[in-house]
Amino acid sequence: xxxxxxxxxxxxxxxxxxxxxxxxxxxxxxxxxxxxxxxxxxxxxxxxxxxxxxxxxxxxxxxxxxxxxxxxxxxxxxxxxxxxxxxxxxxxxxxxxxxxxxxxxxxxxxxxxxxxxxxxxxxxxxxxxxxxxxxxxxxxxxx
Amino acid sequence: xxxxxxxxxxxxxxxxxxxxxxxxxxxxxxxxxxxxxxxxxxxxxxxxxxxxxxxxxxxxxxxxxxxxxxxxxxxxxxxxxxxxxxxxxxxxxxxxxxxxxxxxxxxxxxxxxxxxxxxxxxxxxxxxxxxxxxxxxxxxxxxxxxxxxxxxxxxxxxxxxxxxxxxxxxxxxxxxxxxxxxxxxxxxxxxxxxxxxxxxxxxxxxxxxxxxxxxxxxxxxxxxxxxxxxxxxxxxxxxxxxxxxxxxxxxxxxxxxxxxxxxxxxxxxxxxxxxxxxxxxxxxxxxxxxxxxxxxxxxxxxxxxxxxxxxxxxxxxxxxxxxxxxxxxxxxxxxxxxxxxxxxxxxxxxxxxxxxxxxxxxxxxxxxxxxxxxxxxxxxxxxxxxxxxxxxxxxxxxxxxxxxxxxxxxxxxxxxxxxxxxxxxxxxxxxxxxxxxxxxxxxxxxxxxxxxxxxxxxxxxxxxxxxxxxxxxxxxxxxxxxxxxxxxxxxxxxxxxxxxxxxxxxxxxxxxxxxxxxxxxxxxxxxxxxxxxxxxxxxxxxxxxxxxx
Numbered sequence: 001x002x003x004x005x006x007x008x009x010x011x012x013x014x015x016x017x018x019x020x021x022x023x024x025x026x027x028x029x030x031x032x033x034x035x036x037x038x039x040x041x042x043x044x045x046x047x048x049x050x051x052x053x054x055x056x057x058x059x060x061x062x063x064x065x066x067x068x069x070x071x072x073x074x075x076x077x078x079x080x081x082x083x084x085x086x087x088x089x090x091x092x093x094x095x096x097x098x099x100x101x102x103x104x105x106x107x108x109x110x111x112x113x114x115x116x117x118x119x120x121x122x123x124x125x126x127x128x129x130x131x132x133x134x135x136x137x138x139x140x141x142x143x
Numbered sequence: 144x145x146x147x148x149x150x151x152x153x154x155x156x157x158x159x160x161x162x163x164x165x166x167x168x169x170x171x172x173x174x175x176x177x178x179x180x181x182x183x184x185x186x187x188x189x190x191x192x193x194x195x196x197x198x199x200x201x202x203x204x205x206x207x208x209x210x211x212x213x214x215x216x217x218x219x220x221x222x223x224x225x226x227x228x229x230x231x232x233x234x235x236x237x238x239x240x241x242x243x244x245x246x247x248x249x250x251x252x253x254x255x256x257x258x259x260x261x262x263x264x265x266x267x268x269x270x271x272x273x274x275x276x277x278x279x280x281x282x283x284x285x286x287x288x289x290x291x292x293x294x295x296x297x298x299x300x301x302x303x304x305x306x307x308x309x310x311x312x313x314x315x316x317x318x319x320x321x322x323x324x325x326x327x328x329x330x331x332x333x334x335x336x337x338x339x340x341x342x343x344x345x346x347x348x349x350x351x352x353x354x355x356x357x358x359x360x361x362x363x364x365x366x367x368x369x370x371x372x373x374x375x376x377x378x379x380x381x382x383x384x385x386x387x388x389x390x391x392x393x394x395x396x397x398x399x400x401x402x403x404x405x406x407x408x409x410x411x412x413x414x415x416x417x418x419x420x421x422x423x424x425x426x427x428x429x430x431x432x433x434x435x436x437x438x439x440x441x442x443x444x445x446x447x448x449x450x451x452x453x454x455x456x457x458x459x460x461x462x463x464x465x466x467x468x469x470x471x472x473x474x475x476x477x478x479x480x481x482x483x484x485x486x487x488x489x490x491x492x493x494x495x496x497x498x499x500x501x502x503x504x505x506x507x508x509x510x511x512x513x514x515x516x517x518x519x520x521x522x523x524x525x526x527x528x529x530x531x532x533x534x535x536x537x538x539x540x541x542x543x544x545x546x547x548x549x550x551x552x553x554x555x556x557x558x559x560x561x562x563x564x565x566x567x568x569x570x571x572x573x574x575x576x577x578x579x580x581x582x583x584x585x586x587x588x589x590x591x592x593x594x595x596x597x598x599x600x601x602x603x604x605x606x607x608x609x610x611x612x613x614x615x616x617x618x619x620x621x622x623x624x625x626x627x628x629x630x631x632x633x634x635x636x637x638x639x640x641x642x643x644x645x646x647x648x649x650x651x652x653x654x655x656x657x658x659x660x661x662x663x664x665x666x667x668x669x670x671x672x673x674x675x676x677x678x679x680x681x682x683x684x685x686x687x688x689x690x691x692x
Contacts, residue, residue: 039382063178063304064181064264064304065304065386066264066301066302066303066304066305066306066381067381067382067386069300069301069302069303069304069381070301070378070381070382071382073301073378077416091178093165093174093178093182094304096300097298097300097301097303098300100300100301101300101301119164123157123160123161124154124157124158124161124298125153125157126150126151126153126154126157127154127298127300128154128294128295128297128298129294129295129296129297129299129300129370129422130420130421130422131300131301135420135421136421137294137295137370137421137422138150138294139291139294139295139424139428139431139432140421140422140423140424140425140428142148142150143427143428143430143431143432
């Protein structure tokens, strides 16, 4: 079974068509369309170049390390429109929160079935607070 | 109180479904324990020493009688017929079966209750003044803002995997009854010279291993910015808080390391993008939130103090209860009643199913169908007519709930300790029980006046020992339980961390030690000077001399 998800659908992981640069390499070249960052990198340096990027992967070293959630939102809030992909040690049970933080791509560490992906991504139909998927909090809408 | 809409209920039901699935996957071995751990914690489920523990959220301590009766039923059907009120105003079940927890969550959802974010490294239940909305010294009822914070923080996608837990308390009165200085974020509602509502923002307070009094980062923030500002604080903490050492992961350590000014700068930098954005609270939202907590349908009463006094003279026990367990109310002819859960023989904060039902009945009869939990591990009926106080007292008395010790030595805050909790170094409950047994002479207790005695079974400080006038902390020395005593702590006006008296004591020594401390106080006090004020005036030395003599 595949482990890669894009926009909610499992897709065959046939290797990347483009090469993903490490953040250090990207900084050195200041070009390229795909880059991998971790929360320890100075990822805000990407912000002036976001329109040139089509893929940013965010590496999770540990699924309990929630910095990647804020990192994702920061990049989306700065206007990034390309694929934002979570990689590393996050878990399936985090897909919903990750997607609300702006992640639309996922490379899971373990195999997963489409039904499980669907279940995790759609398990909540209501949300209270603003996030990347909905800029308006419910308390400013229903009142 | 806030009434759930279809959407609120939908969210709860979806949460129950989600956890049911996660529990199934865990029990079948598909979901490993390390992955299940944060998921179960964020549904209030701990795996404890003897049995699992389930912590049920009571948002800002407010309950209706439908909810109380459901809690009573759950404690009977899924536990041993009693529950425990925690210092976060929540309810805890000490003996639920692991595999039945999803059923319990489904039962709770029937009455708009849940266990969401009652544990784990996320934003926990927001707490407040147990006399919110009725206190005479109130500037603004804090509950509408607590409710907005509840909505904002519930299932917040960005802040579910913080470096450590995150606790917010709100107070809206002159006297701080919510211990806002010992919270990760403390909020004090205030009006400025123009009469506009704002909030004083404190950050980085906390107890635990390193007790810290919170620092002011905003003197006055317009209430409309409440949510965007909190969002900015949380983002800074999520990104910069330490994750390498769980004892250094709370926001207080970050604020201390950065310095308050640098921390404020970082928050302002983050806030710049959020300020005045879509999460800003507009007048319509604030009005809607306040509508949920509009005043009860109070009667216009002419207070008759002589009738009450006459009753009190005829019934001395009632007189004590009236004096110590009832509190002034902003509406003439009404009082707020504290129901002490500190009876001898039961752990502080413990309450039986029958007692919960009794409180529900009394709330329906005499207090507009609502009751509250307090961070002192008691309960409150906030709106009782003075003419109903005697009947209320009689019913409480019959149910073992009329102990007239509120604010006194035996009204202790105490964590469940080593009898239940797997983190504890020592058993705090037997110490509480021994103190209760030793000091059961009410005349002596009343003569001592106001004293807060707080006990924690370990330095995580769930029993708030640092801010007790007398604090007792369980420590482990080479596998043996000992207890360290501190004096002079205060939760507010102004907040203070207690000073350690000296070398620790065995559990058996504690009642004698407390007796010596109290005797020293009685010998040194000025007229009408309460214990903690004497401590501050004379310092710790005289107590030390007497205890270690």
